[in-house]
Amino acid sequence: MTRGTGRRTRLETRLNSLETPIFLVDASRTILFFNRGCENILEWSAEEILGQTCDYAIDTDADECESVCNLLCPPPEVFRGTRTEVPRYLLSHSGKTLPCVIRFSPLLDEQQQTKLVLGIIDRIEEPHTLPTASPSQQLHAELAALRLSLRNRFRFSTVIAKNDAMQRVLRQLELAIKTTQPVHFWGETGTGKEHLARVVHFESEQRRKIFIPLNCADLPPRELKQTVKKIFERDFEDSVPLEPGVIFLSQIESLTRDIQELILANYQSATHKDNVRLMTASSFSLTNLLDQELLLPDFFYLITTMELRIPPLRERREDLEVLAQHFLENENRYQQKQVSGFAPGVLSLFQDYFWPANLDELTMIIQAAFQATSEPLISRESLPLRLKTGIDARSLGPALSPTVKPLEETLRQVEAEQIMHALEISKNNRTDAARLLGLTRAKLYRRMDALNIRFDDELASRQNESKKV
Incomplete structure (x- = not known):
């Protein structure tokens, strides 16, 4: 054994015997070192953890090794050389919740590239209120706290809900x-019924x-x-x-x-x-x-x-940000690229949007932005065009006020237009048209007679007009 090898072995032995929880992750996010302090606090042995790859995603299954490893994952900016303190809720093997802060330090090689990341775990009281954490890290911790709370209260944590x-x-x-x-x-549609x-x-x-x-x-x-x-x-x-x-x-x-x-x-x-x-x-x-x-x-x-x-997503505004973080972290799973959160201003754009397709649309927006970004945070520039145009459309000024007409005339006109539209969609099937309008078939006939609607003549007239156009 060379002298240098002996020193490294002794250093590793000393670090391994420390009660302070210390671990090492390489540039591919593989856990290379997991000392006795980590074993004691998390109740997992080093043999079970070493060699596992971690992703930047919240998990709440205390029985899964993958869940524990993901909770130790450094945020993407650390691999770019940024030293960071991250609030976390860790899980022990027995299911205990451990409020912590993990201090991540990038260890650089000769080319100033991050070779390893050193993580040191400290217990604290309330991770999601850690003042030194960035807004994206605070949201990450808030999501973890919410999922753990839902797991403990309702036995499941994949339904994100504060509303x-x-x-x-x-x-x-x-x-x-x-x-x-x-x-x-x-x-x-898109509210997550299945x-x-x-x-x-x-x-x-x-x-x-x-x-x-x-x-x-x-x-x-x-x-x-x-x-x-x-x-x-x-x-x-x-x-x-x-x-x-x-x-x-x-x-x-x-x-x-x-x-x-x-x-x-x-x-x-x-x-x-x-x-x-x-x-x-x-x-x-x-x-x-x-x-x-x-x-x-x-x-x-x-x-x-x-x-x-x-409820639709527009009635769940208080859930929107943690839902966005949840869907983003799902994109991180098993991917080489990792994204930790949203740049300033992005979440406020989300709050201004109407989300007509609800959770399905939010998921697609996050997926598209994840694919488009090469940065640790999703920026405005990486958002898909359909979201930007939807927000721009809602920012237009109000339409000019229509001319006031007699109420009876207006109601008859609106009712006649709706009946004609329903009949066109149903291809003159009165039963289907009545269903679309929420009426019985008999009531539809009575309203058509009262409004003097003769559908066949009206339809022919409309078709002739469309041909001229």
Whole structure:
């Protein structure tokens, strides 16, 4: 052994024996050193941690080695040579929450490139109020605190919610997990209805069974009926090793009456009642469909045994920033590139936007910005054009005030236009037009007579006008 090698060995032995938690991460984010102090505080052995790669993403599963490693990951700016103090909520193997600050120091080579990152862990009281942390680091710590709180209170942490309406949804989900009764989710497109259904399933006693999502609007009725029948009759090929636990029907408003009858017959059967759970989703409340006799009363009351209204993102403004951070950190997983947060001004732009496609749109915006940036923070320049144009459109001045007309004349004109538009969309199918307008067919006929609407003549006139244009 050379003299230098002996000194390195002795230094490593001394560092390893320290009670102060110290660890080392290389430029590829692989954990190379994890001393006894880290073992004591996190309750994981060095043999389990060394060689693992960490990502800049919050995890809350105390039983997963990956979760612990990710909580030790330095932010991307440290690999660019910036010394940083980062507030964190660490998790011990036994599930204890450890408020800490990690002091990251980049160790540079001869070319002034970060070769290693030294991390030193100190216990503190409230990480998300650490005054020396940057706004992006504070948001990172706030997200961690929220996810841990939701995990401890509701047993799940993938639903991000501070908003009162969403807290109510979480309480309802908690009840839904404890039963096998049908659950109906309704809310605008993109609000995360299927994700919530999956949360209920995978936290329930049926978690080992299959979750089967079916879109009632996308599948042809005949194919959908055959699929539903196979699910209830267990008519699967040998390649499917597990039995179905949940059938999730989205866009339930498109479900035909014969399939409703099939589901009713099978669900009311004692053989299948306790085995296949029914979950459904729609973009609006189903009461109008019941009034229009598009849903069988027995089917309506079956699927709405427990009904959850999911609020749109514009009603969850207090959740927007932590949701954006959550989706961003999901993009970091298993990627060489890592992004720690948002540059000043970006989150305020998010607050000014209307988010018509809700969480789905927020996810797509974050994904596009993640792909476009080469910096540790997402800047305004990396945001996709569709978000910028949407914000610009909302910043335009108000439209000129319309001329005031007699109220009765205006109401008749608006009503006639809506009826004509519905008839055009439905291709002169009065039943479909009545459903779009929220009316019964008989009431639609009465309104058409009162407004002197003769659709065939009006439609021909409109078509002739469009040809001239």
